[in-house]
Amino acid sequence: MSKKFLMGNEAIAHAAKNSGVNFVSGYPGTPSSEILETCAKIKNENMYVEWSVNEKAALEAAAGASYSGGRSMVTMKQVGLNVASDPLMSLAYVGVKGGMIVVSADDPGPISSQTEQDTRTFAEFAKLPVFDPASPEEAYEMVGEAYRLSEEYSTPVILRPTTRVCHGCASVEVSDVPEKHIPEGFVKDSKRWVIFPKLSYENHKKIEKRNTELSEVFSDSRFNSLTGSGRLGICAGGVSRAYMHEALDILGNPEVKILEVGTPFPFPERLAFEFLSGLDEVLVLEELDPVLEKALTYVCGKYHLNVRIRGKLSGDTANAGENTVNSVCGYISKLTGASVPEAENLPESPTLPVRPPVLCAGCPHRASFYAVKQAMKGKKAVFCGDIGCYTLGNAAPLDMVDTCLCMGADITVAQGIKRIEPETVCFSFIGDSTFFASGITGVVNAVYNQTDIVIIILDNSTTAMTGQQPHPGTGKTMMGEISEKISIEKTLEAIGVKSVEICSPFDMENAKAAVLRAAEASDGVRAVIFRAPCIAVSKPTGKLRVNESACIGCGKCIREIGCPAVAMKDKKAYIEPSLCTGCGLCAGLCPVNAIGGAD
Amino acid sequence: MVTSCLLCGVGGQGTVLASKLIAASAMEKGLFVRTAETIGMAQRGGCVVSHVRFGDKVSSSMIPEGGADVIIAFEPAEAVRNLRYLKKGGTVVVNKKPVIPITAALGGSSYTGDEMLRYLEENTGRLIVADSDRICRECGSPKVLNVALLAYAAKSGALGITVDELKNAVLARVPEKFHELNIKAIEFANK
Structure with a gap:
């Protein structure tokens, strides 16, 4: 060992x-x-x-x-x-x-x-x-x-x-x-x-x-245990067990009988009966569903035990979200009467900046969403999104995700919307890994039922959100072997998608034109594959810099694309060099050409 | 006795490696260590927090509010956001350079970090302010920020890890080509 x-x-x-x-x-x-x-x-x-x-x-x-x-x-x-x-x-x-x-x-x-x-x-x-x-x-x-x-x-x-x-x-x-x-x-x-x-x-x-x-x-399992004594009980499972032990220490270890459950199903009924016998009240500490609470309530009913079970169902603990040492302290204090040490009272803080997760600086998805947004400006369109980094395309200022349900649903949800709203152009946005995981069936469904949708494939050559895992399109396996790359475009063509265009989302004029062609074709399923690697698996092409004397401080580079590398500093745009990858998206939309390569 | 250290910042600033270095130093001393990390969606520019706890026996990897001996903040607003975790009389090491979120840039918010530093000065018993621009300039790389902040915390005595122990952890855990850079950062902070 x-x-x-x-x-x-x-x-x-x-x-x-x-x-x-x-x-x-x-x-x-x-x-x-x-x-x-x-x-x-x-x-x-x-x-x-x-x-x-x-x-x-x-x-x-x-x-x-x-x-x-x-x-x-x-x-x-x-x-x-x-x-x-x-x-x-x-x-x-x-x-x-x-x-x-x-x-x-x-x-x-x-x-x-x-x-x-x-x-x-x-x-x-x-x-x-x-x-x-x-x-x-x-x-x-x-x-x-x-x-x-x-x-x-x-x-x-x-x-x-x-x-x-x-x-x-x-x-x-x-x-x-x-x-x-x-x-x-x-x-x-x-x-x-x-x-x-x-x-x-x-x-x-x-x-x-x-x-x-x-x-x-x-x-009798070593993963379930019965300790302590008294007429009050705590039953805990999962990480809440750790929070409970810490909370009991903080509260000066009040007298309680404790049942810790590491095997919630099949529920250790005999042990639970032993635990419940002689108790007046039990606090149940668990996250997500009230699994232990229900099992204990069942044991009480089965053996006619007069024990009050307190948990999510009884409204004594939160029925959503995580437990914490502090929340558990509060619950145990209420059960036992042990007082929680007073917390230091901090005065109200200045307004804290909110930090929702955003697409990385240089992320090709930002360019893809922007291209579609520009191409569809003023036209009636719905944008169905999916699971991956590109779900973050919903954030301002892109605001390009109208629906997100589960893996692969972008392609199929778009089909349902199209049948109810025939005049709307229905877009599906799907990443390369999600396409292989559960997108293909949806494409077959659309082609078979002849539903007009535009599929935008955001191919960044990796499974980005979960940490750059390989997938069938990357040509690498987890055993480190090279495999034949499965081609997204050939897959689409084989299914019968009539029009498949491939372009780099950073080539903005071409990208917009490709989206427009697909949107206006309106004859069955059309696809545009935006292909550019995730910044985590490619080298930055350079760094951009704002020419301060040229910048008019209009803020368009911030307002339009929301790149985390661009901010305003002293009424001029400023590009944070540690974040910029040189993708050039901001430079392309500057009205006075004030953004260029750093020297 | 449990020592609890909370590291906080913005996704991508290097908090995870920093927590690993503290853990390695504590393990080296024969202590039991638990840590908890933020991995996943929040790494994309969101708020990230690492909890590091070590001692003879540690129940929970998560530090309760009012339980941190030291907070190492890679960003001023994140220090304020997590200040409720600090023990009475605990130490805060904060990098003074703000990370302006895109939501602030879009909404024209005036967040500069200075208001946060003032709040920290008024509400923290012991505050150590680090200047990341200067550290990175002196050391010649932006990547040493995490190790420099650890060195400030070690020097303060609040971390329960000495500067020398931190150096050893860096030598054992960081790839050799980055040794010189990181040792330089530690020495800069230890001046």
């Missing part, structure tokens, strides 16, 4: 390697992405690692590896689990041979997500066991246990870290000797691997029986 300082996501990757994982797949998504990246970095000769095209593909491939006796892990964020839910729900009935862990990272807040959904609820829905770590070191421990359980019960097991565990770092004890697992290979057995109604019925009965058994097993 050696002590390593690891991020929760890194700890999960190290634990998978040390458990003899053979196959790791996933699709990037904050806060989960670093798990698979770390697996690729530390992989040994027994490990295969891939970024799959989306979460559904990733989960199915991992299932295949597991059918063949390999130990597998599939990683995604919580909304990715929605994409993977079709195979997951069925896989729960079919089961696995080699141990399989589905990591679905939740994002209370949400900090970087569309929803505040709870993977623990999903696990219950899918009838699959789930582990809920409170810290990176516990996530490490849980992975080993999850593989053991997965193979003992031939079932996929879910690991559900949250952002603060994924992106928290801690000193973790890591084994130096990875287990070597040699897969048996695929053994044909159609009664086992082919799902049919009869098999599902039989397996459903087995699953319910197994889950009752697991509830018993989990009541």
Whole structure:
């Protein structure tokens, strides 16, 4: 064993390697992405690692590896689990041979997500066991246990870290000797691997029986614990357990009985009964859904226990957003009467500048959005956006995202709008990685149903928002191999998109003309591919500077494009050299040509 | 005993590496370390915060309000935004150069950073103001800001890490070609 300082996501990757994982797949998504990246970095000769095209593909491939006796892990964020839910729900009935862990990272807040959904609820829905770590070191421990359980019960097991565990770092004890697992290979057995109604019925009965058994097993699990004493109780899960311990210290450790739950489903009922016996009131500390609160309320009802359960459902704790040490302090203080130490009263601060996330200086998406905006000035158009850095095109002054729903929905939402508003030009904006992940089906739908839409593909040659992962269009895989680049334009042409134009968004006149041609063609699906690399994967072309004697201080360079490198300083435009990449977008729209190359 | 250090700034300023250097120094002393980082959408020019905590036993990676021994702010408004995290009598190290957000530039707001520095002076027991323009000029690179701010905090004694321990962490953690630059920044701050 050696002590390593690891991020929760890194700890999960190290634990998978040390458990003899053979196959790791996933699709990037904050806060989960670093798990698979770390697996690729530390992989040994027994490990295969891939970024799959989306979460559904990733989960199915991992299932295949597991059918063949390999130990597998599939990683995604919580909304990715929605994409993977079709195979997951069925896989729960079919089961696995080699141990399989589905990591679905939740994002209370949400900090970087569309929803505040709870993977623990999903696990219950899918009838699959789930582990809920409170810290990176516990996530490490849980992975080993999850593989053991997965193979003992031939079932996929879910690991559900949250952002603060994924992106928290801690000193973790890591084994130096990875287990070597040699897969048996695929053994044909159609009664086992082919799902049919009869098999599902039989397996459903087995699953319910197994889950009752697991509830018993989990009541003795080292990841659940019962401590303390008294007539007041606190039940906590996930990172809220850490907040609870800190809050109790701050409050001078009032007398409470504590149930910590690391395996929320199947719920450790016997342990919960023991916890609830003799209590008057229980405070439940958890983020997202009231999973533990409902389970405790159920146990109270089942065993006629007269215990008041306080949590989200009762209105005692916040039902949205993250918990913090401070919020938990407040809840515990209310439960126990222990007083919260008084905070220093700061006078009101000057108005703080707001900092919404923005497209980077030099980002090609800014030029693409600007080109479309200019080309469509005064015309009736709707701009359907999607998930990625380019969602940030919604911010002022671009204001070029009218809808955003989920991965791939830009292309299909535009089709629905077009059918209700035939006079409107309906634009879809989709990034290259999202196009491969879930855009192609939507294009087929539009071509097949002959719906007039204009697809703008923002091809920056990477999966930018989640940290520059490769995808099918980049010609690189996560094993570091070179693969054939899958061409977006050839894909579109093959589907039957009649007009596909490609240009650089920084070539503004051409870009605007291409958009206009596509908008005015109105015969089925048209596409414009704006191709320019993300600034994070390309070298800056130079730096621009404002000629102060020429600048008239009109502010057009700021007002029109909102680049974070440009600001006003002493009534003149000023370009921050540490941010400028020399893209030239601002120079092109200066009415007096005051912006040029720095000397 | 737990030492808590909150680093705050704007996405892209280098807070993550700074928190790693503190963590490495504390690990080297045999202490248990927890950190929490902002990764994701906010990195695109949004507010970022790193929590670093070390000691014999650390429950939560997140520092409670009123719990930070030291705040290292890469930007004046971010220091003010996070000031509620500072312990009574805690230390603030702040870079005086503001990062003007595009929303301020668009709205014609008058944010200059000076009002924030005045507020910090009035409401912080111990304030150390760093001049990033000067540091970067003297060291010849804008990339040393994070290490210089750490050095100010180390020198103040509030960080629980000495300047020499910080130097060792830089030598162990930063690629060799940047050693000279970063050591220069530490020495500049330690003058």
